[in-house]
Amino acid sequence: MRLFFYELHEGATDLLTDAIVVSEQEHTPEAFADLVRTARASVLDTFEEDTLVEAIARELERSHGFTYIGDDKLRASMSVGVEEDDTFLVEQSDEFRSIIAEMDRSQELRGR
DSSP states (O other): OOOEEEEEEEOSSSSOEEEEEEESSOOOHHHHHHHHHHHHHHHTTTOOSSSHHHHHHHHHHHHHOOEEOOGGGOOOOEEOOSSGGGOEEOOOOTTOOOOOOOOOOHHHHHTO
16 A cells, blocks of 8 residues: 655744645645645634644544544654663653754754
8 A cells, every 4th residue: 555645834833833644545736735725724713723734634634534643643752862872762641742843953063
């Protein structure tokens, strides 16, 4: 079975939120954009999720057969690092949520 992955970004706030949705059906970028716009319009005034991007992902799941890869579907999470002590299984908790962050490490790399 082939799976097709699509990403949603919400960048209107200081903390960017992303969501990954998966489909067994391939959608052109334009068709996916149309589905997202339709989902956004249907949830914009009524969503109860923490973020708009999560509400859209769940609407795509409900209405169009996508699977939203949210924290509730994760079965294990690992923290990995160069040092052995930095590589460990992360304990799951309802108190914390995963976020995806993009960082500019060019300044850090220049200092080495």
